[in-house]
Amino acid sequence: MWRCTPADMPKKRQNASLVxxxxxxxxxxxxxxxxEIRTAIxxxxxxxxxxxxxxxxxxxxxxxxxxTVVAAFDQLAAEGYVESTVGNGTFVRRMLxxxxxxARSVGRASLSARGRLLAENPFPYLxxxxxxxxxxxDRPALDAFPTRLWSRIAARGLRSSAPRLLAHxxxxxxxxxxxxxxxxxxxxxxxxxxADQVVITTGTQQSLDLITRLVLDPGDRVWVEDPGYAGxxxxxxxxxxxxxxxxxxxEGIDSDAGRRRCRSAKFAYVTPGCQFxxxxxxxxxxxxxxxxxAREEGAWIFEDDYDSQLRFSGRPLAALQSLDTGGCxxxxxxxxxxxxxxxxxxxxxxxxxxxxxxxxxxxxxDRFPSVPDQxxxxxxxxxGYLDQHMRRMCExxxxxxxxxxxxxxxxxKDVMELSPVGAGLQIVGWLAKGIDENExxxxxxxxxxxxxxxxxxxxxxxxPPALVLGVACADIRAxxxxxxxxxxxxxxx
Ligand SMILES: Cc1ncc(COP(=O)(O)O)c(C=O)c1O
Numbered sequence: 001m002w003r004c005t006p007a008d009m010p011k012k013r014q015n016a017s018l019v020x021x022x023x024x025x026x027x028x029x030x031x032x033x034x035x036e037i038r039t040a041i042x043x044x045x046x047x048x049x050x051x052x053x054x055x056x057x058x059x060x061x062x063x064x065x066x067x068t069v070v071a072a073f074d075q076l077a078a079e080g081y082v083e084s085t086v087g088n089g090t091f092v093r094r095m096l097x098x099x100x101x102x103a104r105s106v107g108r109a110s111l112s113a114r115g116r117l118l119a120e121n122p123f124p125y126l127x128x129x130x131x132x133x134x135x136x137x138d139r140p141a142l143d144a145f146p147t148r149l150w151s152r153i154a155a156r157g158l159r160s161s162a163p164r165l166l167a168h169x170x171x172x173x174x175x176x177x178x179x180x181x182x183x184x185x186x187x188x189x190x191x192x193x194x195a196d197q198v199v200i201t202t203g204t205q206q207s208l209d210l211i212t213r214l215v216l217d218p219g220d221r222v223w224v225e226d227p228g229y230a231g232x233x234x235x236x237x238x239x240x241x242x243x244x245x246x247x248x249x250x251e252g253i254d255s256d257a258g259r260r261r262c263r264s265a266k267f268a269y270v271t272p273g274c275q276f277x278x279x280x281x282x283x284x285x286x287x288x289x290x291x292x293x294a295r296e297e298g299a300w301i302f303e304d305d306y307d308s309q310l311r312f313s314g315r316p317l318a319a320l321q322s323l324d325t326g327g328c329x330x331x332x333x334x335x336x337x338x339x340x341x342x343x344x345x346x347x348x349x350x351x352x353x354x355x356x357x358x359x360x361x362x363x364x365x366d367r368f369p370s371v372p373d374q375x376x377x378x379x380x381x382x383x384g385y386l387d388q389h390m391r392r393m394c395e396x397x398x399x400x401x402x403x404x405x406x407x408x409x410x411x412x413k414d415v416m417e418l419s420p421v422g423a424g425l426q427i428v429g430w431l432a433k434g435i436d437e438n439e440x441x442x443x444x445x446x447x448x449x450x451x452x453x454x455x456x457x458x459x460x461x462x463x464p465p466a467l468v469l470g471v472a473c474a475d476i477r478a479x480x481x482x483x484x485x486x487x488x489x490x491x492x493x
Contacts, residue, residue, distance in 0.1 A: 041081050
């Protein structure tokens with residue numbers, strides 16, 4: 001399909017310069033030439049109407065047989081990228097295929113309002129694939145994961161149930177996994193549910209996306225803890241909701257402050273088990289107050305129970321969902337940090353009234369996560385390995401947190417004070433007066449130390465300067481050296 005007809009090709013036109021990247025292993029000369037020229041046209045380096053160098057000069061410049069160059073040009077002509085006229089040369093067509101023009105014009109103007117919000121969110125910079133490893137926020141101890149055991153369970157499952165595991169999965173998730181999750185979350189978090197209420201997703205982000213699509217309209221107001229998890233804040237903003245930051249203190253979210261700011265919100269995103277990023281649990285008093293508000297306003301509460309099982313001291317309070325008598329709490333948890341981030345499996349426990357809507361929505365959205373992975377996880381949980389792994393991780397992370405707190409206390413107390421946490425994978429380091437947290441992050445990264453400025457998680461509040469550090473993936477040696485490097489950096493500022 002063409003946008004318009006005939007090309008008006010100039011008679012006297014200089015050849016466009018053609019710079020081709022090196023040929024990758026395995027690509028034939030024809031394929032390489034064709035791909036390189038086509039890519040140069042698509043991304044605009046060869047502009048419409050420009051003349052390609054002659055086949056003879058391309059052949060000699062790149063030491064390719066002329067017949068190969070002719071074949072590549074012919075293929076590009078057949079597909080509509082270029083056209084040749086005898087005696088004049090080969091030109092990039094002015095009228096490119098409609099689909100190609102569309103692909104080139106993806107820019108701000110062509111995005112929807114929701115798309116713009118999604119594209120503008122700063123979150124990728126918070127969790128980008130950085131080369132800096134020490135104190136990375138988003139990584140559990142990967143070296144401690146029982147990889148061999150996992151692969152044995154995966155192979156056994158495929159061997160014994162291959163046709164079933166290779167076919168379409170169930171919309172709400174692999175039934176044995178939903179059953180294992182319902183039992184596990186009932187025992188460990190006091191969540192009241194049957195397997196019918198469990199929905200397997202790829203993790204918290206997808207769970208929240210699915211729920212916001214179902215229960216929020218653009219313009220609806222939502223409470224988010226301030227400071228709070230930026231991945232939730234930006235996802236909610238992208239759904240068109242108006243995010244109202246509600247301050248947290250040592251007891252968690254303060255619903256009285258929320259009522260004063262916006263009583264009639266329709267949704268609250270909270271982390272009662274282990275507040276992100278500050279790490280404390282929500283007191284019983286605050287839990288009851290939040291539930292009371294939700295009941296009065298007919299609001300939904302999304303309980304992100306992320307990391308709450310990774311507890312280092314004290315006994316955890318059961319999930320907020322266990323106190324809910326009004327069917328307004330949607331419980332969410334993820335295996336992506338309990339086990340490993342590449343897994344991409346998590347779950348929701350939804351009130352019975354939402355089950356059918358979730359199933360219907362899912363059937364036109366993503367359908368279901370990988371069935372073989374769900375089956376492996378189901379066996380991993382029901383054979384007791386998840387509990388075993390979590391116990392080991394709690395011991396390991398407790399040792400790492402203790403080492404960090406002691407080392408920081410001894411070596412860098414003059415520039416940073418850590419607030420001890422009871423659970424989670426991260427800790428907040430409060431900076432001495434006068435240190436700029438953004439500059440501290442930038443300069444620490446140059447020394448191989450990762451951190452995120454606490455202000456990146458704030459919504460309306462202005463927080464004292466602090467860095468959020470991830471502790472799980474650093475062993476004790478890396479922790480000590482990270483603390484030294486952080487100390488040098490902070491003292492220079
Ligand atoms: C509080 C909190 N919830 C949820 C997530 C994301 O979970 P998932 O990777 O399962 O989407 C994160 C990720 O860092 C997080 O910090």
